Amino acid sequence: xxxxxxxxxxxxxxxxxxxxxxxxxxxxxxxxxxxxxxxxxxxxxxxxxxxxxxxxxxxxxxxxxxxxxxxxxxxxxxxxxxxxxxxxxxxxxxxxxxxxxxxxxxxxxxxxxxxxxxxxxxxxxxxxxxxxxxxxxxxxxxxxxxxxxxxxxxxxxxxxxxxxxxxxxxxxxxxxxxxxxxxxxxxxxxxxxxxxxxxxxxxxxxxxxxxxxxxxxxxxxxxxxxxxxxxxxxxxxxxxxxxxxxxxxxxxxxxxxxxxxxxxxxxxxxxxxxxxxxxxxxxxxxxxxxxxxxxxxxxxxxxxxxxxxxxxxxxxxxxxxxxxxxxxxxxxxxxxxxxxxxxxxxxxxxxxxxxxxxxxxxxxxxxxxxxxxxxxxxxxxxxxxxxxxxxxxxxxxxxxxxxxxxxxxxxxxxxxxxxxxxx
Amino acid sequence: xxxxxxxxxxxxxxxxxxxxxxxxxxxxxxxxxxxxxxxxxxxxxxxxxxxxxxxxxxxxxxxxxxxxxxxxxxxxxxxxxxxxxxxxxxxxxxxxxxxxxxxxxxxxxxxxxxxxxxxxxxxxxxxxxxxxxxxxxxxxxxxxxxxxxxxxxxxxxxxxxxxxxxxxxxxxxxxxxxxxxxxxxxxxxxxxxxxxxxxxxxxxxxxxxxxxxxxxxxxxxxxxxxxxxxxxxxxxxxxxxxxxxxxxxxxxxxxxxxxxxxxxxxxxxxxxxxxxxxxxxxxxxxxxxxxxxxxxxxxxxxxxxxxxxxxxxxxxxxxxxxxxxxxxxxxxxxxxxxxxxxxxxxxxxxxxxxxxxxxxxxxxxxxxxxxxxxxxxxxxxxxxxxxxxxxxxxxxxxxxxxxxxxxxxxxxxxxxxxxxxxxxxxxxxxxxxxxxxxxxxxxxxxxxxxxxxxxxxxxxxxxxxxxxxxxxxxxxxxxxxxxxxxxxx
Numbered sequence: 060x061x062x063x064x065x066x067x068x069x070x071x072x073x074x075x076x077x078x079x080x081x082x083x084x085x086x087x088x089x090x091x092x093x094x095x096x097x098x099x100x101x102x103x104x105x106x107x108x109x110x111x112x113x114x115x116x117x118x119x120x121x122x123x124x125x126x127x128x129x130x131x132x133x134x135x136x137x138x139x140x141x142x143x144x145x146x147x148x149x150x151x152x153x154x155x156x157x158x159x160x161x162x163x164x165x166x167x168x169x170x171x172x173x174x175x176x177x178x179x180x181x182x183x184x185x186x187x188x189x190x191x192x193x194x195x196x197x198x199x200x201x202x203x204x205x206x207x208x209x210x211x212x213x214x215x216x217x218x219x220x221x222x223x224x225x226x227x228x229x230x231x232x233x234x235x236x237x238x239x240x241x242x243x244x245x246x247x248x249x250x251x252x253x254x255x256x257x258x259x260x261x262x263x264x265x266x267x268x269x270x271x272x273x274x275x276x277x278x279x280x281x282x283x284x285x286x287x288x289x290x291x292x293x294x295x296x297x298x299x300x301x302x303x304x305x306x307x308x309x310x311x312x313x314x315x316x317x318x319x320x321x322x323x324x325x326x327x328x329x330x331x332x333x334x335x336x337x338x339x340x341x342x343x344x345x346x347x348x349x350x351x352x353x354x355x356x357x358x359x360x361x362x363x364x365x366x367x368x369x370x371x372x373x374x375x376x377x378x379x380x381x382x383x384x385x386x387x388x389x390x391x392x393x394x395x396x397x398x399x400x401x402x403x404x405x406x407x408x409x410x411x412x413x414x415x416x417x418x419x420x421x422x423x424x425x426x427x428x429x430x431x432x433x434x435x436x437x438x439x440x441x442x443x444x445x446x447x448x449x450x451x452x453x454x455x456x457x458x459x460x461x462x463x464x465x466x467x468x469x470x471x472x473x474x475x476x477x478x479x480x481x482x
Numbered sequence: 483x484x485x486x487x488x489x490x491x492x493x494x495x496x497x498x499x500x501x502x503x504x505x506x507x508x509x510x511x512x513x514x515x516x517x518x519x520x521x522x523x524x525x526x527x528x529x530x531x532x533x534x535x536x537x538x539x540x541x542x543x544x545x546x547x548x549x550x551x552x553x554x555x556x557x558x559x560x561x562x563x564x565x566x567x568x569x570x571x572x573x574x575x576x577x578x579x580x581x582x583x584x585x586x587x588x589x590x591x592x593x594x595x596x597x598x599x600x601x602x603x604x605x606x607x608x609x610x611x612x613x614x615x616x617x618x619x620x621x622x623x624x625x626x627x628x629x630x631x632x633x634x635x636x637x638x639x640x641x642x643x644x645x646x647x648x649x650x651x652x653x654x655x656x657x658x659x660x661x662x663x664x665x666x667x668x669x670x671x672x673x674x675x676x677x678x679x680x681x682x683x684x685x686x687x688x689x690x691x692x693x694x695x696x697x698x699x700x701x702x703x704x705x706x707x708x709x710x711x712x713x714x715x716x717x718x719x720x721x722x723x724x725x726x727x728x729x730x731x732x733x734x735x736x737x738x739x740x741x742x743x744x745x746x747x748x749x750x751x752x753x754x755x756x757x758x759x760x761x762x763x764x765x766x767x768x769x770x771x772x773x774x775x776x777x778x779x780x781x782x783x784x785x786x787x788x789x790x791x792x793x794x795x796x797x798x799x800x801x802x803x804x805x806x807x808x809x810x811x812x813x814x815x816x817x818x819x820x821x822x823x824x825x826x827x828x829x830x831x832x833x834x835x836x837x838x839x840x841x842x843x844x845x846x847x848x849x850x851x852x853x854x855x856x857x858x859x860x861x862x863x864x865x866x867x868x869x870x871x872x873x874x875x876x877x878x879x880x881x882x883x884x885x886x887x888x889x890x891x892x893x894x895x896x897x898x899x900x901x902x903x904x905x906x907x908x909x910x911x912x913x914x915x916x917x918x919x920x921x922x923x924x925x926x927x928x929x930x931x932x933x934x935x936x937x938x939x940x941x942x943x944x945x946x947x948x949x950x951x952x953x954x955x956x957x958x959x960x961x962x963x964x965x966x967x968x969x970x971x
Binding site for chain 2: 133238282286332335385436482
């Protein structure tokens with residue numbers, strides 16, 4: 060006889076080494092078994108971000124992709140609750156119908172890794188905590204996760220947070236799981252804060268500024284009262300065979316002809332508001348004598364899609380790195396990278412993405428050292444396939460290592476989740 | 483005063499007071515160690531004055547090194563520590579234990595660096611919230627979180643409690659507006675979480691320490707993010723014939739895609755109390771009053787004010803005033819900001835609650851609060867951060883009447899349980915402290931609490947930092963045998 064109990068006692072297994080549970084209870088049972096048997100496990104959703112970090116050598120795979128679907132969406136309460144591996148594209152499409160969005164602009168790393176779109180799942184984004192160009196205005200993913208359910212490393216089902224934004228009941232574990240790369244828990248449910256999407260978008264492009272002027276301008280933009288929501292700088296690409304020259308073809312729009320390095324600033328809102336802020340911003344930035352272009356909503360949306368999709372590094376054969384720095388140090392980092400590497404600046408000068416064609420321990424070390432001296436940090440996002448085990452992927456300050464290890468143990472005492480991925 | 487079960491007192495520590503004082507005086511200036519009863523009385527409570535306990539000693543260290551030495555010593559000797567900022571917390575988070583040292587961070591009162599280039603300010607924890615804005619306002623910047631205590635509450639306390647304020651709907655709470663902290667762990671380890679960058683790599687320990695109510699570490703330095711002032715700010719003051727209409731208006735504003743800088747609602751009791759107190763010009767015939775604040779560029783604000791006015795009319799608004807200048811806008815707020823003194827003028831004592839609910843359940847929750855008010859025979863006034871669903875019922879009682887406080891507390895607990903029942907949470911911004919400790923089981927089961935206790939243990943192995951706070955002691959939801967929380971041990 061088929062009963063709920065019978066059904067729950069079976070564990071879905073793709074193969075001897077790969078589990079694909081249908082529900083949270085099954086995840087819990089599988090993890091309890093793995094815990095008892097001391098077996099390490101790689102947790103995957105759609106696998107879109109599997110190539111980030113060191114290559115894992117786990118005994119088992121926990122494929123959570125069946126935990127998919129919207130559980131509850133209340134537009135007027137500004138939240139959406141989903142099963143952890145719901146495709147981000149599905150969430151975005153549903154929100155769009157109600158003129159809402161995930162304001163942190165989930166990145167599409169598919170272009171960089173595979174040359175085509177692959178946005179991955181909700182839990183993949185949460186596990187990485189990489190946020191889009193609005194970071195300096197709206198915060199990052201960690202500021203938009205308001206609740207979760209998960210299974211910890213002993214197989215217990217745990218939860219934290221709730222459906223409301225203002226909540227200080229107990230420790231804020233939502234923050235802790237963001238950017239933990241699946242090393243603390245197997246996520247089963249996520250609740251995101253959502254926000255109204257903007258009716259219009261407009262992009263002001265300023266051509267051919269020197270790197271020094273461009274970074275100064277980005278900083279001014281992020282400190283402006285004109286309520287900007289994106290500020291990037293795209294420099295000249297290194298003119299050598301190591302890097303693909305795609306900037307000109309990529310950013311070719313009716314009102315944007317590539318002439319050399321450019322700075323792009325986004326304004327979003329109603330048409331009248333954008334016009335008012337644009338006029339104000341031009342005054343603030345003192346653009347007299349500078350060559351500028353202006354992208355309307357259609358072109359502006361396309362432009363920022365390309366930035367969000369990291370199409371600049373489309374299917375690159377090289378390593379791709381991500382440096383986060385205090386914005387006032389941006390110019391120093393750019394001077395360090397200029398002409399050697401292909402890069403672009405995002406987050407109004409706080410984030411630099413760059414491509415390195417000769418990544419090895421010896422080439423990475425001085426770059427990381429330089430960024431550390433700027434009080435920033437560096438992450439290797441994409442390794443060329445043959446080098447995945449070579450490098451230290453993350454930058455974690457030594458004084459935090461012990462603490463992080465203790466935190467890891469408090470969730471996953473036998474270190475069975477994604478061992479070696481981060482800690 | 484109601485009986486509160488606290489962790490077991492270590493008699494050995496009490497009898498060792500002289501040695502402890504001597505050791506503390508070796509670590510910090512001897513004037514920074516208070517041990518006579520008359521010196522200790524000011525530290526016996528925080529802003530939850532129903533609970534009082536004189537600590538063993540109060541220490542006021544002046545440097546991070548001193549904090550570290552004190553904690554290291556206490557960790558070795560198993561002496562409990564209660565960190566304290568300005569003592570304005572409303573949930574008893576800084577309530578001392580008889581055998582504890584209160585670690586007052588009041589001497590950490592300097593602004594260390596104003597860094598406009600990186601849009602941040604580096605401060606010591608004893609600096610007041612408002613002092614940060616004052617330090618940067620000449621260049622048009624401000625620090626966004628604005629708890630009503632901002633004139634006196636310290637930023638260290640704001641981080642420990644993850645304080646919010648009226649503008650958190652649009653600008654977030656403290657955790658969303660800080661970049662880094664320097665923390666001393668109970669074993670004396672000094673470490674930095676975050677810095678001047680966004681989203682530091684590795685586990686988000688900055689996010690974990692925010693709102694941890696002094697249980698995980700002592701914060702000795704904070705880097706806060708500052709924002710540029712909006713160009714224009716205007717407010718609308720809207721009266722409604724029923725709470726339902728007010729609640730529906732809030733939902734329609736949000737459904738209309740408008741993210742207001744602040745949306746505050748008051749019920750009739752509070753409208754009259756605050757208007758008597760501050761002469762704010764509130765519509766006294768209204769059952770519910772809504773203040774909607776909008777910011778941005780001039781055209782933005784004008785457009786949004788028009789939209790809000792339309793929505794208000796559709797939801798049966800009986801009065802609608804728009805601020806024409808800054809003076810008027812501040813007058814609109816004057817009543818709301820005087821909510822506590824206005825209640826104090828009506829009743830000898832009041833008890834402010836702090837639950838968060840889904841906005842759409844407001845009318846239902848207020849109805850239940852009014853029912854409970856009759857049941858307990860205690861008047862209640864309601865202030866509500868309507869934008870983010872954070873409800874502050876203010877229960878009025880007279881502590882001199884027998885069992886009055888107990889009744890107020892039971893009333894409060896019933897309100898919070900109802901908040902959880904409708905899908906909300908126990909506390910939006912005041913913290914759990916000792917006040918809501920035993921209610922944690924309404925929201926969390928044994929697994930959830932065990933996980934949190936394991937995190938506590940990971941950073942404070944001997945459970946010496948602020949014991950007796952946040953997690954239940956009476957074991958209502960903690961399974962026998964697994965818990966290490968019996969009477970706080």
